[in-house]
Amino acid sequence: MAASKVLNGARSSSRISEETRDRILAAAAQLHYRPNATARALANRRMNTIGVVAALNDGDLNNYAMEVLTGVLAASSKHEQSTTLFTLHDWGADVTRLRGWCDGRVDGMILIAPTLTHDAAASLPRHTPFVSLHSNSPLPDVVNIESNEERGAYEVVEYLIEEGHRRIMHVSGDPGLTGAERRVSGYKRALAVAQIPFDEKLCIPSTFAGKDARKTMRNWLEGNARGALPQAVFCANDAIATGCMEAFAEAGLRVPEDISVVGFDDTLGARTTIPQLTTVRQPLREMGARAVEVLLTLIQRHDGEEVPTELPNRIVFPVELVPRASVARPPAGSRTVPIV
């Protein structure tokens, strides 16, 4: 009836008389009428909800995902969309679950740092729009939001070099992940530009989880003489940096007096270490917010609305060096690598 129009407000403005309008409103108020979201969703084919999918490490969301989520929440609440959060343990094993969630309970999905095989990606349902953030590989028909990681890595290593460091270690993320590889590239490029030879023994593989990095660094410290210590460590993310700082503290090494440390991401954790961490800021919240905006236009288009916006397959955000207290000039007597 007309009730629907009136109650949905602005939409059909003028076509109802003041009187019936008031009558409807009065009745609604008296009956404590509350529209039902599921019925509305069924009729509209629109749940006004967006889904967010992230993998859990050790049972919890990491700081990186949290930052992105924060941006997503802000943007979707601005657009009066609910956001439902789905977690999985392993992108490979859990695609089936992911597919199952695309049953109309959400209008679209944001995938945070998915690592999907080509086949898995191809099996994603076509009736649900997707946006990914930092996808490990390009997903067909999915717009991917990423940041200029290689450049960030380059800049932070360049910065260390400018501060006088030459013997710079890199503790990298999970081997095989694009994000990890891009940081290694940036690291190598900065060394090359400064004509510092790349030393394989200073490029230590680890994972993006802080716990692993702590162990990795502990082992390294046990297995190497004090003289082998680098002047600075470029860690592939803030969690790794924190893990390394813990290992250094245990070994009696002071940051930054004995060794400089830099991270990547600029998550909340980067500001609660002591000293605060020099890092490369990825605008994760903005990226999360943008994911929502993009997804929303994808959903409109999917609904058949004519949306003029052009959408590229990739959106690349700039990164930014954030100097804080964890970097100092190398200690006077520290061993340096001769310029080749």
Add this chain to the structure above:
Amino acid sequence: MAASKVLNGARSSSRISEETRDRILAAAAQLHYRPNATARALANRRMNTIGVVAALNDGDLNNYAMEVLTGVLAASSKHEQSTTLFTLHDWGADVTRLRGWCDGRVDGMILIAPTLTHDAAASLPRHTPFVSLHSNSPLPDVVNIESNEERGAYEVVEYLIEEGHRRIMHVSGDPGLTGAERRVSGYKRALAVAQIPFDEKLCIPSTFAGKDARKTMRNWLEGNARGALPQAVFCANDAIATGCMEAFAEAGLRVPEDISVVGFDDTLGARTTIPQLTTVRQPLREMGARAVEVLLTLIQRHDGEEVPTELPNRIVFPVELVPRASVARPPAGSRTVPIV
């Protein structure tokens, strides 16, 4: 048709012949049939989704809420429920929004640390079941999950006293919040038992946000002579403790050599400070998981199912002292308060 029964599986087991059953399944597979969640929800009056509501500080979820959320996510995914996350800025101003979310899009709501006035609480819709965690005041008809905060505060202060501290500062949470007050009580009680007179000047009001605590402690350090320094600080949560540790680091004070610090909650942040933080563990994940279990039985009951479980209004979880590296015996020459 019978299709519904077959596709919903186990439910009506035997009453359909093998043959039609197979026929149905085959057709479903061939048509790529996917049940629609909103239609199902409308018919069942059950969305299989639970809502979580938390307030934002400075635009993001704090570590406390994160831990709870993690527990909620684990439990709801175990029960094959989605969880949608709602954020608000102010419990007082946003009750209207909260009410609006109770429109069938979720089957029940978990409120994380709500601070609702009596009136606001009374205005919560009766058609949606609620569970609260650490509610600031008892909510009518809402089961509240909390922990033994007073006892936790008592135990950690007692521990500091056992370690030889007598001049113990407390940096408290937001004045007026029950959680903050309970910690103050425990602090006072432990002092009283040890016959240490309560010194108002050592009970510093702050807020549960780490940033504020950092400022609070900075100001305190500037306004007080070094001799006035306490031997130990009991902080009302881990974020406050981290903020204080930062202020101490800036002032050149070493933890725990110059001053001991303890926190409360045992969030992830407690393990990434250097030194790691001695704290009082609240089993936040378990509490979040329990909230889901309780809410689910509330929902069943609401649906008219006979659920035998008795549900108390309050569920109180025990807390546990977690000694780590941020506490040492007080420095030899430090000023102590004479026993009265």
Add this chain to the structure above:
DNA sequence: CTGAAAGCGCTTACAG
């Protein structure tokens, strides 16, 4: 054991 029918609570052409 199976199928036709009504209903969940909305929205939206469509005919007056």
Add this chain to the structure above:
DNA sequence: CTGAAAGCGCTTACAG
């Protein structure tokens, strides 16, 4: 400007 009707895609008595 307004109201009666059909439809969104399921589930569940109910009659065969």
